[in-house]
Amino acid sequence: MTRLRILAQHRCVVIMAVICAGSFGALALFGPWWAWLLVPLGVAAQLLNEYNLHRHVFHLSPPRRQWAFDLLYQAHYGHHDFPTNHALFFVPIWVALPMLAGNFALVWAVAWVFGAAQPFWIALAIVPAGGVAMFLVYEWFHMTAHLTLPKSAVSRRVTRLHNQHHFRDFSKWFHVSPGGEIIDRAMGTEIDKETLKQQQRQTFIRTLGMRPDDPRLVAARQRFASKYGLSAAEIAVAARGGSDVTS
Numbered sequence: 001m002t003r004l005r006i007l008a009q010h011r012c013v014v015i016m017a018v019i020c021a022g023s024f025g026a027l028a029l030f031g032p033w034w035a036w037l038l039v040p041l042g043v044a045a046q047l048l049n050e051y052n053l054h055r056h057v058f059h060l061s062p063p064r065r066q067w068a069f070d071l072l073y074q075a076h077y078g079h080h081d082f083p084t085n086h087a088l089f090f091v092p093i094w095v096a097l098p099m100l101a102g103n104f105a106l107v108w109a110v111a112w113v114f115g116a117a118q119p120f121w122i123a124l125a126i127v128p129a130g131g132v133a134m135f136l137v138y139e140w141f142h143m144t145a146h147l148t149l150p151k152s153a154v155s156r157r158v159t160r161l162h163n164q165h166h167f168r169d170f171s172k173w174f175h176v177s178p179g180g181e182i183i184d185r186a187m188g189t190e191i192d193k194e195t196l197k198q199q200q201r202q203t204f205i206r207t208l209g210m211r212p213d214d215p216r217l218v219a220a221r222q223r224f225a226s227k228y229g230l231s232a233a234e235i236a237v238a239a240r241g242g243s244d245v246t247s
Helices: 002-008 011-030 033-058 066-081 093-113 119-145 153-167 181-187 193-198 215-228 232-239
Strands: none
Touching: 002 011, 002 119, 011 093, 011 119, 033 066, 033 093, 033 119, 033 181, 066 215, 093 119, 119 153, 215 232
16 A cells, blocks of 8 residues: 555656556557557567666766756656655656657557558557556556565565665666566676676765765755755755665
8 A cells, every 4th residue: 555655646657547547448448459469569668668768868977057957856866866755766747748759659650651550559559558557567666666665576676686776886777677677688787696796886876976965966956855855954964975775
């Protein structure tokens, strides 16, 4: 119940869940039978999307302009800065919805250009059905990885690998969803067991290599303190480099 309560408090998760449920409902009531065969393709595509968005967008070098840094801070930097803050667990709605719309339009356009029959149903099955379902799986496991609650064997493995990304090397293990680690291994962003034994945690790991008292970080923390419920004490600790708590 704790997990569901936290999920229900985040607008993006609720909206995406409604879109996903509506897509499956439309497929069941009006869609061609063969469209269901494309849903797993959407799941696989979202695993790739999860990896690429996390690695190549959320981990961009910190922008010099404060307004651009603030966007990236809300999208992901803030989550590393305060990894146990519930409000920072989830992808913002202004990232998720444009990605959904763009991917839907892209799949629809490609299907139409290649003369596929019923391109709308192809796009619906791949993006808001299979893709968004996998997105919700990601949000569930990512949230679970940051909560101190009883976990299944799968959740414990996700937590262990994701903690390596947060607290050992932020340039590794970009996947979160179960099964996504195959992409990290293929792309060379995994940490093997032998390397893990010898590797030291990165300097300023909680701030993705930035000095914890960088003016951009200081400004972002102050600007979004009320939005994310950050206390003055938490902000002061973050400015000193955070702690080693890895819940």
